[in-house]
Amino acid sequence: MRRIVARSWPIWVIGLGFYLPVAITFFNDARMGSWAEAFSSTWAAIPLFFSTALLALASAFLATFIGAVDALLYSAFRQPRGAWLWLLPCLLLTFTTPPAAIASAIQSAFGSTMLIGGFRDEFGTVLLLTLRWAPVAFLVLAGLTITIPHSQELALRQLPPKTALRLRWQLQAPWRRACFFLLFLLMLPAAEIPSYTGVETISRRIMARLTIGDGLSGWLLALGLALLLVPIIVYWFPSQRLLGRSFQVRDPHGLPRSNWLLPWWLLRLIPVVALISVLWVTALPQASETEAASREFLGALWDGLSELPRGIIVVVLPTLACWSLVSQQRTRALLLWCMPTFLPVSLIALALASSVRPWLPAALDSFPLLLSIAQMIQLGALAVIVGILSLRMIPKHELQSAQLLPPGWSRWKVLFPRSLPVLLPAAILGMLLILGEVQSTLILAPPGHPSPALELHQLLHFRNDEQAARLALALVVISLLWTLLFSWLIRGKGDSDGK
């Protein structure tokens, strides 16, 4: 029994929170719905699969390119003084700030027409998706530089800067491809940003189906999306051969300096500075409204901060589960965790609300239990990647020694502390994602549960720009605080003193 529990617990949440409710809900919808209509509307949506894929491909390509350049420059040169304090948080800000806050800034500055990017709807979508996901590419690719073998890294530092840069770019190539496919997968189910720009995607089509109670069409469209995703996930899934290859060199000793690096970073941070400036200017109250405005800002700040403890738990459980699965090299179980991240969250939330909630005691209705489960499931792919990375950074000989220990607590005691440098920053990022989450919050949050991101959505519609900007600013402040903590945790030796 103990062995069964120890082996199965990492898939409890995903099994009971996703696969079982989804199966029940699909069965119910299939029983009630019209198959002919559902098939016909799914068939009609086939071109939409291609246009959504094209949108995701373009955005993933651009985001990967920007992230790759950032990661290359960040790892190949000695950074300006205190870079972890100002550069890292700012580079990550367009990802850690909820999209609604970015939309709020654009809307208040230019009107909602500019949400389309000012050129074409699809162009605006690609622009916003790229802005949002480029920091993820930067993080993944910069994170993967820790896998460059120690000796190779030291050799690179002996080369002339340009040659070293070229070699690093070549070394980065396989990771760039993997990162590109990861971003493509993450962007395929995008619904929020396309909804601001008025672009039709598969996820939006699924939502439109659900709003008229046509669950079966929604499920068939989701199935189509899954058919597109599964081969890519299986093909690109990092296998166990990638584990435990090398050890990082965090000391910047030997890295070249560059005069143009600082101007480049300043140029790169213009969108972030613009975002904060617009929010700041819009949020500034009239003299008569100062008190109410301060109250709104502080209230939003408090609501956001009060969500963080729950966010910690929401992030910790899937991260631990996936880390455990990676350490046991259970690839199929990891794939189970990956899948739901790439499907529209509304489907998961509705499945939980309709099939799991009736079985729970009514006393639990006041608690965000199901919301927490839905959000854990959303973080599945992130947790898998983090699990893999955290074990890859452990030196090969240490990992092999640990594998000699019996699986379970004794092996955990050796491996887990060595994984924390990756697990902790990832947990912070996950929490920031939870802070901006809207879709499952609307369906599953108990009445009265605070959610600044959801409130921001509601204010955006009615052009309460000032109030929305104050809320957005509060979210940006929280994001910045937590990203600072993140940067501090991942800063390399010597980054702080700028040697």
Add this chain to the structure above:
Amino acid sequence: MRFLLLVLLLTLPFLIGCQGGDAPVVTIYCAHDRAHAEKILDLFQEETGIRVEAVFDTEANKTVGLAERLRAEKQRPRCDLHWSNEPLRSVRLAKEGIYRPLPEDIASGIDDRWKDPAGLWCGFAGRIRALALAPKSPAVGTDTPESVKQLTDVRWRGKVAIADPRLGTTGTHMAILKWAWGEEEFLNWLEALEKNEVRVVASNSATRDRVITGEVWIGMTDTDDIEVVRRRGVEIGEGFTAGDGVILLPNVVGLVSGSPQPEHGETLARWLLSPRVEEILAASSSRQVPLNADAKVPAGGLALNDLGPLLPLNWDAAADTLPGAIRDVERVLLDRR
């Protein structure tokens, strides 16, 4: 195992959160704009001492909305009262058994045409489907279209915008047109609209903003979306489609069947359907049209009698056309682009 227990022990308190106090509570799912509804609900809380726990909808096209949440919670509802901002989805919820009958003596000042014959829902404070008109454009003046059919005229080619026609009040508008005109005429109109290069944008507010910038001359939207920017000093024209019959979409109140606090739900329903709330909504920047004969229309507000001929509606039949109308607009206006 020990670690697992430790994780569970640490987890539960955070998942569980905190409970509210002992004050009586009513839960409302509200699709009306938060800025206005929140003030009204605060007032109710002050006057009755019943704490209101509100879940507000987002603009429909960013998420699946509260109507779907009500469906998912049907087996064990946690909402007492549903305040919808358009009628057709409420009619469908009523047909699915989500609502229970309202008290018979409720909202006696509101005409029966705004109520469900079986008493499952009651309309109040409506808004009008309107055309937002770009100032200094040919759409303002004698050429202003009086029917949405005129939007297919070649002189408006590429100059008309419409919000995502599957969602919100635009979806309702489409279903009503399909019901009123019949399938063939409706499809012909959609085809003509598509040929005339109508711009489909994200939302009613985005439609209005494109009119303000002059990118299009005419936008199909709601009166509240126009009024809110007018009060900020923005110049924008407004036209009602009297040629089709003016379409007024009331807010709707429905009591949720099997809700946890049915009595408080009824108290809130009575309060919301009172003339006073309609007056507050009529005076707000959402400029709702009071439907209660006892409600006074504020200066600058819209009175039911001044709107011109309303399109007489059979809400049940129009609600039945909603899924079909949405599929039609999806096929003609979205899939062909």
